[in-house]
Amino acid sequence: MDHDHYDDAYLRDILTATKTIALIGASPNPARASHGVLGYLTREGYETYPINPGIAGRELFGRMVYPRLADVPVAIDMVDVFRNSEAIGGVVDEILALPVLPKVMWLQLGIRNDAQAARLEARGVRVVMNRCPAIERPRLIG
Template sequence: MDHNRYEDGYIADILKSTRTIALLGASPNPARPSYGVMSFLLRKGYDVFPVNPGQAGKEILGRTVYARLADVPQPVDMVDVFRAPEFLAAVMDEAIALPTRPKVIWSQLDIRDDAAAAKAEAEGIKVVMDRCPAIEYPRLIG
C-alpha cells in the first residue's frame, strides 16, 4: 500500500469498525499528545487500553496501564502507536506475535517505517502511518 496518501473511505472504515484500542506509549501527563488522544478516543466510545511499561499497574484516565501489548486482557482491534519511528518495527513484530492479532496498527504523526508496515500488511494487518485518529475522526465522521 502507498502510505503517502490514504483514501478517506479507508480511514473512515477503520475508525467506524474499531471498538477496542491498545494505546502504546500512553502518558499520564495531560500535556502529552497521547493523553489528549486517549481522552478523545474514550469520549468517542472506544474501549482504550493504555500500554506503557513505565506506568504498568497504574491508571491513566481511569484505565489500568499494561506493560506490553501481550498483557492487555483481551484482543484489540487497533494498536495506536505513540513511539519513535525506530521502534515501529518492534511494535509490528509484537503485534504479529499476539495470539489474536489487531486488525489495524496506526502510528501517530511523524511516525513512519514503510518496511515495518509492509511486514504487518503481509500478515493481513492494515496499517495507517503519520496520522492521528483525533484529527481524522472529526474530519471524516463528525
C-alpha cells in the same frame, strides 16, 4: 497500499469498525499528545487499553495501564503507536507475537516505517502512518 495518500473511505472504515484500541506510549502528562489522544478516544466510546511499562498498574481516564500488548486481556482491533519510527520494528514484533492479530496498526503524526508496515500488511493487518485518529475521526465522522 499508498502510505502517502489515504482515501477517506479507508480511514472512515477503520475508525467506524474499530471498537478496542491499545495505545502504546500512553502518558499521564496532560502536555503530551498521547495523553490527549487517549482521553479523546476513550470519551468517544472506544474501549481503550493504555500501554506503558513505566506506569503499568495505574489508571488513565479510568482505564488500567498495561506494561505491554501481550498483557491486554482482550483482542485488540487497533494498535495506536506513539513511539519513534526506529522503535516500530519492536512494536511489530510484539504485534506479530499476539495470539490474535489486530486489524490495524496506526502510527501517529511524524511516525513512518514502510518496511515494518509491509511486514504487517503481509499478515493482513491494515496500516496507517503519519496520521492521528483524534484528527481524522472528527473530520470524517463528526
